[in-house]
Amino acid sequence: MRVIAIAKPRTVAERKIIDEMHRLRARIFQGRLSWNVRCVAGREYDEFDDLVPTYIVTLADRGTVIGCARLLPADGKTMLGAVFPHLLRDGRLPAHRHMVESSRFCVDTACEEGRAQGQLHAATLTMFAGIVEWCMANGYTEIATATDVRFERILKRAGWPMRRLGEPVLINETRSVAGILPADAASFNCLRPDGYCSAIPALRQRAA
Template sequence: MIDVVTFATAHCFGDALPSSLRLRHKIFVERQQYDVPCFDGMEFDQFDTPAAVYLLWRDGDGKVRAVARLIPTTFPYMIQQLWPHLAADATLPNRPDIWEVTRLGIDPDLDPAERKRAFGEIVCALGEFAMLNGVTSYLFVTHPRIMKNVLAGSGCEVELLGPAQVLGTFTVVAGNVTITAEALESARTCHGITSSVLRFQAEPVMNAA
């Protein structure tokens, strides 16, 4: 299952939110050497605000092992603030139905079967969240191969916002991924998931305006 966590609902999920920040430190600071703020083994940045929504996959001990952060484009978001040049072929949106997905990562210490399961549930959770909250598309910045083989391969329509470019030591591309009910069903089929994966401890997340 995927827990849907916000600042407002974090108290319902124990230490899930700080656990997710520790996982982000492990993935993005220790492993990928991102130069980002850290405190006490937790990674965070200026986009971790009350507007953010976190999709978290936890193991049987309650430890977060996969994470994705969602931000509505009506609030400051990463591509807009840090890398607008990645969208050379498009106008960056400021709309309540388009959100940005960042800090998507899976614990590298999971075994291959668990990694596959966690990733599949995160992908389907993105689709379910979109259907529940009127989200029509997500912005991503990722490696071109992931954009093509993983996101498009899961049944989503992908529009590239500009050419691939190098950020630090990584080659990345920005894309707008359209989410539909058909795309969600295709993703479920692709990942062998037959029912909802989202778990809310409060009312489903609002329309952000």
């Protein structure tokens, strides 16, 4: 498997990958997790997809999308600020120009490729490492995100503990929490699975 980054799809192949990514999001968020999300023709979208985000996508060896996440600069409009401010201690995200928000993270853990007994799925670790690699390549040092306490434990198990920005809040029977993750070389080296393969360019040039 390999991880790629797509901001503005420019080729037929990239548009196909993004379309398949939206299908995966629908299967995971609406189908598996029963979230109240907007799906059209089997694809999940929301208003934040209109803000020209960067998508981190993991592809299986056969080319199918098995993992994805959406990245947006945290000093602009974010899900945490607009949708989940109640997850933040004072209702505000401590954003800065070197922070990015990650949202809509999902992995098809039913995929046999990369599954290891008693370990995290390789696609999950590949997604984690890909997000960190893209952040380092583009001048970001911190990642803000909203997740649930179960996934917070997965992050800790992977060696990537999250610093909470507030106490867990029950949302639709799920204990949700916001936090900050580091985007640095130590995290990348810890998360990167054996055989890690990426094609992540420096998509954005940011001044120091």
